[in-house]
Amino acid sequence: MIPSRENIIARVRAALRAEAHRPTQPSASPIWPPIGDLETRFRDEFEALRGELIVGADQLREFINQFGCIATDGSELVRTTVGDGNASVRVADLGVTGCDCLIAQTGSVFVTTRSTGGRALSVLPPAHLVIARRDQLVPDLASGFALMRKRYDGHWPSSLALITGPSRTADIEKILVMGAHGPKRLAVYFEG
Amino acid sequence: MTAIADQFKRAAAEKAADPHHRAVLQRAIATYDAAVARGKTRFADWQNARAQAAQIKWETINHLDRYLEQFERQMIENGGRVFWAETAEDAREYILRIARSHNVRKVVKSKSMTTEEIHLNAAFAVAEIQVVETDLGEYICQIRGESPYHIVTPVMHLTKADIARTFHEKFGTAPDATAEELAGIARAQLRHEFLTADMGVTGANFLIADTGMITISTNEGNGRLSVSLPRIHIAVAGIEKLIPRLEDLALMWPVLAASGNGQAVTVYNTLLGGPRRDSETDGPEEFHVVLLDNGRTRLLADAEQRDALHCLRCGACLNACPVYRNIGGHSYGTTYQGPIGSVITPHLREAREWSHLPYASSLCGACSDVCPVRIDIHHHLLHNRRNAVRLRFDKTWERWAFRAWLWAMQTPQRYVLAGKLARVALRLGLVTPLVNPWTQGRELPEPPQHTFRLWWRNKGRDGCPQASVKKQPRRAGDNAFYQHHE
Amino acid sequence: MRVALFIPCFVDQFFPNVGIAMVKVLRQLNVEVSYPPQQTCCGQPAFNTGYWDEARQLARRYCEVFADAEAIVSPSGSCAAMVRNFYPELLGQATHVTSNTFEFSEFLVQKLGVSDVGAKFSAKVTYHDGCHALRELRLKNEPRELLRNVQGLELVEMSEAETCCGFGGTFSVKFPMISYAMDDVKCESIQKTGVGYVVSSDSSCLMQIGGYLRRQKLPIKTIHLAEVLATT
Numbered sequence: 001m002i003p004s005r006e007n008i009i010a011r012v013r014a015a016l017r018a019e020a021h022r023p024t025q026p027s028a029s030p031i032w033p034p035i036g037d038l039e040t041r042f043r044d045e046f047e048a049l050r051g052e053l054i055v056g057a058d059q060l061r062e063f064i065n066q067f068g069c070i071a072t073d074g075s076e077l078v079r080t081t082v083g084d085g086n087a088s089v090r091v092a093d094l095g096v097t098g099c100d101c102l103i104a105q106t107g108s109v110f111v112t113t114r115s116t117g118g119r120a121l122s123v124l125p126p127a128h129l130v131i132a133r134r135d136q137l138v139p140d141l142a143s144g145f146a147l148m149r150k151r152y153d154g155h156w157p158s159s160l161a162l163i164t165g166p167s168r169t170a171d172i173e174k175i176l177v178m179g180a181h182g183p184k185r186l187a188v189y190f191e192g
Numbered sequence: 193m194t195a196i197a198d199q200f201k202r203a204a205a206e207k208a209a210d211p212h213h214r215a216v217l218q219r220a221i222a223t224y225d226a227a228v229a230r231g232k233t234r235f236a237d238w239q240n241a242r243a244q245a246a247q248i249k250w251e252t253i254n255h256l257d258r259y260l261e262q263f264e265r266q267m268i269e270n271g272g273r274v275f276w277a278e279t280a281e282d283a284r285e286y287i288l289r290i291a292r293s294h295n296v297r298k299v300v301k302s303k304s305m306t307t308e309e310i311h312l313n314a315a316f317a318v319a320e321i322q323v324v325e326t327d328l329g330e331y332i333c334q335i336r337g338e339s340p341y342h343i344v345t346p347v348m349h350l351t352k353a354d355i356a357r358t359f360h361e362k363f364g365t366a367p368d369a370t371a372e373e374l375a376g377i378a379r380a381q382l383r384h385e386f387l388t389a390d391m392g393v394t395g396a397n398f399l400i401a402d403t404g405m406i407t408i409s410t411n412e413g414n415g416r417l418s419v420s421l422p423r424i425h426i427a428v429a430g431i432e433k434l435i436p437r438l439e440d441l442a443l444m445w446p447v448l449a450a451s452g453n454g455q456a457v458t459v460y461n462t463l464l465g466g467p468r469r470d471s472e473t474d475g476p477e478e479f480h481v482v483l484l485d486n487g488r489t490r491l492l493a494d495a496e497q498r499d500a501l502h503c504l505r506c507g508a509c510l511n512a513c514p515v516y517r518n519i520g521g522h523s524y525g526t527t528y529q530g531p532i533g534s535v536i537t538p539h540l541r542e543a544r545e546w547s548h549l550p551y552a553s554s555l556c557g558a559c560s561d562v563c564p565v566r567i568d569i570h571h572h573l574l575h576n577r578r579n580a581v582r583l584r585f586d587k588t589w590e591r592w593a594f595r596a597w598l599w600a601m602q603t604p605q606r607y608v609l610a611g612k613l614a615r616v617a618l619r620l621g622l623v624t625p626l627v628n629p630w631t632q633g634r635e636l637p638e639p640p641q642h643t644f645r646l647w648w649r650n651k652g653r654d655g656c657p658q659a660s661v662k663k664q665p666r667r668a669g670d671n672a673f674y675q676h677h678e
Numbered sequence: 679m680r681v682a683l684f685i686p687c688f689v690d691q692f693f694p695n696v697g698i699a700m701v702k703v704l705r706q707l708n709v710e711v712s713y714p715p716q717q718t719c720c721g722q723p724a725f726n727t728g729y730w731d732e733a734r735q736l737a738r739r740y741c742e743v744f745a746d747a748e749a750i751v752s753p754s755g756s757c758a759a760m761v762r763n764f765y766p767e768l769l770g771q772a773t774h775v776t777s778n779t780f781e782f783s784e785f786l787v788q789k790l791g792v793s794d795v796g797a798k799f800s801a802k803v804t805y806h807d808g809c810h811a812l813r814e815l816r817l818k819n820e821p822r823e824l825l826r827n828v829q830g831l832e833l834v835e836m837s838e839a840e841t842c843c844g845f846g847g848t849f850s851v852k853f854p855m856i857s858y859a860m861d862d863v864k865c866e867s868i869q870k871t872g873v874g875y876v877v878s879s880d881s882s883c884l885m886q887i888g889g890y891l892r893r894q895k896l897p898i899k900t901i902h903l904a905e906v907l908a909t910t
Contacts, residue, residue, distance in 0.1 A: 005264075005276040008431070008485050012257045015493035023250050023499070023566055026243035031443070033236040045456070089474075090387065106446075106456045118473035119420035123413050123460070124386075141442035141457075149438065156270065156403060158475050159419070160463040162445070167413040167459060171329035171345065173352040174223040175371040180328055181379055181386075182413020182460060205855035214859070514842045518859040552853055554846025554860070555726060557813035577728030586728070594724050598732040601687075602739065607718040611691040629854035634861070634889030637692055644685045644694035648713050652701055 035139045038104040042137055045107025049165030050178060052187040054129075060189050063129065067094035071125060073117025081131045081191050089118075095125035095183075099132055100160075101147050102188070105140040108164040109188065110148065114157035122163065127185040134190050196525065197548035203523040204552065213349065217520055220348045221511050227454030228508070234446070234456055245447045246566040249502035252401075252434050256492065259401040259434045260483070266404020270466030272479040280310035283482050287312065287393070287426055288319055290480060294424055296321055296390040300382075302408060302415040303327035304395025305505060306428045306484060308340065309527045309540075312393070323393075324385045326414035328378050335362050341521040342510060342529070349520055382414070392418035392476070396429035397505075398444060399481070402437050405465035406481060409448065409458035416460050425464070425476040430484050432492075432501040438463075444504070451506040451564040487540035497572050500535045502565045509559035509569055515552060524549065531559035535572040538580075547585040550576035608645070615639040679790070680710040682747035684779065686757045686881070687719040693881045699908035700753045700782055703795050707786075716743045722760040725768070726847050734768045741765075741775045749789065750779040753904045755811025755880050758784070763814050781811055782904055783879055787820040793827055799909045800830030803901075804873045806864070806887065807840045808880035821879055821903050828906060838867035845886035861890045868898060879903045 035041050043053055054060050060082070064070070070085030071092035072078050078096050085096060097116035099109045109130050111122055122128050138144050141162075148160060167182030178184050207213055232238045252259055264274045277283035291299070299316060301307065301323055316323045325334040329346030333339065336358055340346035347355065352371050360367040365377055394415060396406035406427050408415040419425045435444060441461075449455040468475030491501055510516045510530030521529045526537050526546070534549040550573040559569040580586060600610040616622075618639045644652075681704065685697040704711050721736030740761065744750050752758045758781035766772040786792050805825065811817045825833050844850060844860025864887060868876050874897070878884050881902055888900035 002276065004278050004282060007278055008276050008483070008489065009257050009260065011485070011489035012260065012431070012492060015489055015498075016254060016256065018493065018495035020250075020254060020495045020498040023246040024243055026247055027237075027240050029237045029240045031235055031237050031241045031244065033234075049459075108457065113469070113472045113475060119416065119468075119475050121473075123416040123420060141445065142439065145439045145442055156405075156465050158270070158464065158466045158469050158472060158479075160405075160465075161416065162457065162461040164455075164457050164459050164461070167411070169328045169375055169412050170453075171327075171332070171347055172355055172371040172374055173350070174220055175352065177372050177375040179379065180375055180412035180414070181326065181382060181417055201853065204853065208855045208859035214863075514844070514860050514863070515856055518856055518863070551727075551849070552856065554809070554842045554844060554849045554857070556809040556842035556846070558809075558840075558842070561813060574726065574728075577726070578730045579728075581728035581730070590727075591729075594727065594729045594732050598724065598729075598735060601718045601721070601736055604716055604718060607687070611687070615691060629852075630850050630857070630889075632854055633858045633893055634886070635892035636889065637885055640692060640694050642694060644690040644697040645713070645715060647694055647698055648715075652698065652713070654705075 032105070032140065035104055038137050038139060039134070041104040042102060042107055045104070046165070046188065049107055051107060051165055052185060054187050054189040063187060064094070067127065070094045070096060071121060073097040073121055075115065075117070077133070077191065078131050081189070089120050089124055092125040094127045094129060095121045096129045096131065097122050099130050099136065100151065101144050102132055102137045103141055103144045103162070104137055106164055108144075108162050110144050111161050111163065112148075112152070112157040113159045114152075119159055122161065123182045126179065126183055127187070128183040129187045129189065131189050131191055133192065194545050194548070196545050200523060200525055200548060200552070203525065204519040207519045207523050213520060214518060216349055216351060217517055220345065221517060224453060224511050228450065229454070231450040231454030231456070234450070241443065241447055242564055242566050244443055245564055246502065248435055248440050248444065249565050250499065252436055253432060253492070253498060253501050256431065256434065259436060260431060262401040263399055263404055263434060266402065267466070267481060268404075270404050272404065272466045272481060275480060275482045277482050277484045277486070280484075280486050283310045283428060283484055283486070284312060284315040286482060287428070288315060290424065290426060291316075291319070291321055291391060294390065296424070298322045298324065298385070298389045299391045299393055300324050300326050300385055300389040300418045300422060301330075302392070302394040302410060302418045303330050303346070304393070304428060305527060306395045306430055307393060309486065310428065310484065312428070324382065324389070326382050326385070326418060327410065328375060328412060331378055331382065332358065339522065342507060345507070349522075386417045386421050389422045391424040391426065392422040394418055394425070394427050396427045396433055396481070397448065398441065399429055399434045400438050400441070400463070401434055403465060405438070405463045407441065408462045408464065409445070409460065411459040413460050416462050419462070419464060419476065420474060423476055424478045424480075425467075426480045426482060427464070428482045428484060430486075431488055432503075447564045448504050448506055451504070451508040451562065491536060491539040494539065496575055497535065497539070499567050500532065500539075500572060502567055503532050503536075504565060506564060508562040508564065512558040512562045514556060514558065515554070531569045531573070532567065535569055535576060538576055543583065544585050547576070547580040550580070608643075611643060679708070679749075680712065681749045681751045681785070682744055683711055683713045684717060684720075684744070684750045684752040684757065684761075685713070686752060686754045689753060689881050692885075693902070696753050696881055696902040696904050699902065699904040700751070702908045703786075703904060704751070706795065707790060707792060709790070714743050714747075720757045720760045722756060723847055725760065725764060730768060737765045737768045741769070741773055744775050744779075747775065747778065749785070750775070751782055751785045752779065753782045753879065753881070753902065755781045755808045755815060755817065756882060759810035759814035781815055781817065781879060783820040783824055784815060784817055787823055793823040795824065795827070795907050797907045797909055798829040799906050801875050802832045802834060802873045803875040803877050803906070804834050804836045804868055804871045805839060806843060806876055806878040806883055808878055808883045809842050811879050812840060821877075824903070824907060825877065831906070834871045834873055836867040836871045838864055841867070843883045843886045845882050847882070850886065857886075861886055865890050865894070865896070869896065873898060875899050875901050877901055877903055877906055
């Protein structure tokens with residue numbers, strides 16, 4: 001019996017005895033326009049965010065070769081596509097992970113600590129490469145959450161992260177600068 | 193006028209008269225306006241999005257006890273710890289206790305107005321625990337020893353040159369460094385801090401009741417780094433940050449981002465539901481959420497203004513406010529600024545001392561128009577003014593002035609006499625102290641020779657008697673005359 | 679069609695020609711006008727300053743004075759908004775009097791269905807949206823439609839058309855420097871349009887803007903929408 005907890009809940013209950021006015025009811029009108037073709041939409045959104053879409057095994061090799069020190073999340077898909085990166089996440093200049101799904105609506109990648117090697121791997125190294133399958137692409141945030149709920153309900157990982165583009169800031173006089181703290185480069189490769 | 197009100201008036205007057213300051217603000221806000229206009233086109237029906245978001249917050253706030261208990265239950269099940277802080281002091285004490293018991297030497301902080309509200313950094317300083325602000329804007333504020341200027345853009349008031357100068361003084365970097373170079377310097381400095389900090393302190397944009405998670409949104413990634421590397425993570429959040437379900441984020445994240453700065457969603461939206469699991473490779477060993485009351489239950493009890501607690505802290509009302517655009521954030525002298533700040537501060541803090549803020553508005557209503565959760569902000573300013581009068585925070589002379597004014601308005605004879613006196617005073621240049629401040633910079637109008645009602649009685653009625661209206665032919669040459677106002 | 683005129687106190691006392699112009703335009707459209715001489719003030723100054731008890735007494739008075747009116751028309755967005763939007767909160771409910779109070783341009787366009795009153799006014803003008811007309815009554819196109827049909831008139835929009843001029847009643851007296859800065863922003867925007875006149879449907883805004891323009895000795899004049907529409 002924690003007094004502060006009881007006090008706050010008691011004050012909340014007392015406060016709510018008075019009824020507040022209700023807001024105007026939302027209409028049935030759709031909030032979002034149609035998504036269209038998922039791959040096209042994802043590419044458009046992702047590239048507008050300065051994400052790099054890697055197409056084909058040659059481009060993938062070219063991309064990987066830019067980095068000397070690679071850390072991977074140890075997942076099956078990543079291992080079969082690029083192999084194992086043994087660098088420590090603290091010194092790696094590229095982190096390679098899978099993902100749970102990708103969102104066409106916003107050009108986002110949805111990862112969790114369970115599916116993608118922990119918290120730091122997808123944010124600490126200055127570049128992040130995501131290996132994905134085409135069937136992981138879903139239309140919108142709602143379907144992304146539905147997928148996560150189905151997969152993890154009742155046994156959630158400690159963290160989920162929706163990543164939408166490389167890191168950026170416009171704090172300095174509204175001038176856009178990439179790579180504030182998180183990765184300066186974010187790339188996605190669709191396998192197969 | 194209280195000392196705080198006096199201070200506000202002086203600070204506001206100073207900033208309002210500063211053309212450089214205004215130019216910087218206007219530029220920042222113009223960029224914001226353009227981005228938000230673009231961002232809203234992503235919605236097929238922005239107005240309906242607002243209505244739905246308002247509905248979600250209404251549901252939460254009006255059943256807050258239920259959602260608080262659910263959140264706590266789920267958090268505990270996930271291995272997290274929940275602390276209920278009735279006051280700012282309680283929150284500070286708890287956080288310091290955890291820090292001390294774990295021999296914390298260094299804390300990395302992700303941007304959080306709530307931690308500003310409880311003056312956490314000052315408490316850490318007293319305890320000789322180093323605190324590093326990791327959001328670039330807040331980091332710059334910290335180096336400069338200033339408090340953040342705006343909910344979303346902490347250094348809106350500084351130019352790149354200002355920041356380059358600061359970095360030059362502090363780090364010896366080139367005085368004409370580019371924005372990219374400056375950000376790069378900060379990144380390198382802060383990377384070291386992330387890697388060596390003992391504890392991460394953040395706020396939370398939302399608390400999710402049904403899964404017991406918090407969300408943190410940043411564009412920089414400092415939020416994610418603050419909660420990935422240090423061994424302890426403490427999140428401080430007002431009790432009003434709750435939403436019922438995880439799925440509600442499919443709307444709330446885009447709505448917050450669209451109003452905040454025109455994005456589809458913020459770059460990093462992180463959900464945190466507990467310390468690291470056994471199978472996970474990293475993450476904090478301990479995860480605490482401090483649920484903060486600090487006057488929120490007072491606002492909750494005010495059923496009329498309760499929806500002020502729906503606020504998402506997006507900053508849109510600040511950017512829309514013509515007062516804010518001229519006086520900036522620091523002038524307010526308190527954590528929550530601009531229109532929503534002026535509504536909630538008299539509730540969260542001492543009412544009498546802060547009763548001037550709701551008056552520092554022309555009630556233009558731009559704030560209510562942009563609020564993504566449809567808070568009736570400018571009408572609440574009116575409600576706060578009414579409350580201030582009811583509680584007799586007003587000056588005695590003002591109270592009597594309005595009583596006298598009412599008396600004068602209650603019959604046409606008194607009203608006509610009052611009008612006559614006013615026009616005479618105007619003509620004789622007997623400008624009253626009341627009107628005087630207005631005339632600093634503006635010419636008073638020329639008082640007319642006659643009133644409308646006099647004209648109506650002598651000419652305008654056009655022969656139509658008062659009681660019954662009969663159609664009369666218009667007299668030839670009867671043209672209403674007019675003058676252009678000069 | 680019969681309307682009762684609601685002439686705001688400051689229009690009656692300081693800008694009577696605005697009321698006179700409105701009468702002229704309405705009569706030209708065959709609207710019968712009456713002017714209940716018992717009217718005084720709508721109570722907005724008290725209401726906005728937090729003196730709701732005082733304002734409520736004037737609200738009740740207004741409803742009595744205009745009890746027999748079919749429609750009530752006012753050359754002021756802020757006063758019409760006070761009656762239509764805020765009287766119900768003061769009195770506990772809307773009444774037929776509060777619901778039938780209209781701002782002038784609103785009445786012409788929405789109720790009479792008229793957007794061309796046959797006026798002639800050869801000048802380049804810009805329109806200032808008073809906040810109450812814009813955000814409380816949701817009027818934006820009505821005054822512009824009327825102005826576009828004025829012969830010889832060229833309407834130029836200013837970038838800050840919807841930005842508050844900074845009057846806000848007692849706000850301009852309690853926080854004069856903020857009010858002045860807002861006035862400055864407004865007038866800078868007006869000047870950029872190169873117009874000869876700034877038009878609005880609120881005389882209080884025109885007084886705020888005009889006061890600044892005259893102090894700065896700028897050649898731009900202020901004129902009320904009704905006065906433009908009454909010019910032939």
